Amino acid sequence: MAHLTYEQSKSKAFTIIIILGIMTIAEVLFALLGKGYLIEGIEFPAIVMALVMIAMSLAKAYLIVYEFMHMKYEVPGLVKSVLLPTLLLVWAIVAFFYEGNGWNKSRTKLINKYKGIDDTQIDKGIGFIDNDTYYLN
Amino acid sequence: MADTTVHSVDHDHHHESEAHWNGGSRPFKASYGKLMMWYFLLSDAFTFAGFLIAYGTLRVSMNTWPVPDFVFSTFPGGFHHKPLYFVTVMTFILLFSSYTMVRAVQEGHRENKNGVVFWMILTIVGGAGFLGCQAWEWSMLMGKEHMSITTNPFSAHIEAGTYLEGDGHDIKAGDTFEAGESYLIHKHGDEWHNLKYTVNGGPNDGMVKQQEFGPKAFGALFFFITGFHGFHVLSGVIFLIIICVNAASGLYVKRKNGYEMVEKIGLYWHFVDLVWVFVFLVFYLI
Numbered sequence: 300m301a302h303l304t305y306e307q308s309k310s311k312a313f314t315i316i317i318i319l320g321i322m323t324i325a326e327v328l329f330a331l332l333g334k335g336y337l338i339e340g341i342e343f344p345a346i347v348m349a350l351v352m353i354a355m356s357l358a359k360a361y362l363i364v365y366e367f368m369h370m371k372y373e374v375p376g377l378v379k380s381v382l383l384p385t386l387l388l389v390w391a392i393v394a395f396f397y398e399g400n401g402w403n404k405s406r407t408k409l410i411n412k413y414k415g416i417d418d419t420q421i422d423k424g425i426g427f428i429d430n431d432t433y434y435l436n
Numbered sequence: 437m438a439d440t441t442v443h444s445v446d447h448d449h450h451h452e453s454e455a456h457w458n459g460g461s462r463p464f465k466a467s468y469g470k471l472m473m474w475y476f477l478l479s480d481a482f483t484f485a486g487f488l489i490a491y492g493t494l495r496v497s498m499n500t501w502p503v504p505d506f507v508f509s510t511f512p513g514g515f516h517h518k519p520l521y522f523v524t525v526m527t528f529i530l531l532f533s534s535y536t537m538v539r540a541v542q543e544g545h546r547e548n549k550n551g552v553v554f555w556m557i558l559t560i561v562g563g564a565g566f567l568g569c570q571a572w573e574w575s576m577l578m579g580k581e582h583m584s585i586t587t588n589p590f591s592a593h594i595e596a597g598t599y600l601e602g603d604g605h606d607i608k609a610g611d612t613f614e615a616g617e618s619y620l621i622h623k624h625g626d627e628w629h630n631l632k633y634t635v636n637g638g639p640n641d642g643m644v645k646q647q648e649f650g651p652k653a654f655g656a657l658f659f660f661i662t663g664f665h666g667f668h669v670l671s672g673v674i675f676l677i678i679i680c681v682n683a684a685s686g687l688y689v690k691r692k693n694g695y696e697m698v699e700k701i702g703l704y705w706h707f708v709d710l711v712w713v714f715v716f717l718v719f720y721l722i
Binding site for chain 1: 463464465466471474475477478481482485486489490492493494495496497498499505519520524527528531532534535537538539542545546702703706707709710713714716717720721722
């Protein structure tokens, strides 16, 4: 704020909100396009979709924090003390997604174990598949 | 005589409070209140990150998960199959209220009382509008689609098949579906109608099965995380109202610090918008 006049910061805020609005529309259109809602037969792989969406959301977060919350005009020490700790989340994301994948593998293993049992036994009402899927959910 | 004494004491007190800070320049050239607001927001960011990471972890740990474009596809006025439309409207309401908040802070910097109050009222309207939209979304999910924190009627098929019965809505007996196709189990009265189908292809070819409920974690995570965010919006609106009334009463004119209170609630309000960017990403876009 300190370096901008009132008129300048006023027009700047307007520019930023327009950019944020356009980015939101672009995100939604890209989500609908990538999942095949807009044009028949066109779909993007899930990983591409996720990466583009995350990149756009981070860009929006940058605009909100740096422009709207005036982080841009704070002293470097404040910026670092607030933003650097969030880097810990990178490890949290990596570790927990690794863990989640591990759980998925265990679940699949359990389900496959019961696939070896023939269907006649299930029909007789031994029925532990139902119970297990209940706990698995 | 007595009057002048009181007056001079007041004066001294005023000077003293300005001289309280003896540690040279302020840390990070920011006031105590603003700095602490930043650190509160940092800790709150970790809380929300924890919730969203939990959502992601549980999602990747399941082999089926409700598809957001299918779950969030109703629009006021009886519209269906409008994926993401309503939530985009909600996002725009919150973004707009963030802009009006910026304007309120800017008017505060030039000590324009009427400007501050005007833009803060617009921000309050935006916040309340967002809460109204969320209430509508929740009531649709709970009242019409019967999703709760323990029951999740939304799921997606893990194998292809042919329906043996219809649900009276979109599905007719004989309709076929592919793996990955979403479904909603309907409830009529007190009874759930899990449709029966025969599996087409795969190791279970020809087997008769019925629609299973989706992962129950979905309902709990959705209501808890969007509810926690909505609670932040609600408390934000309450604080905005208090500060707006204070500003209108001329309290901050006396303080002559460029409406710092408005700046602090502004930081909080932008943070609520920032969190919504990520809730929107995790729940609706991916």
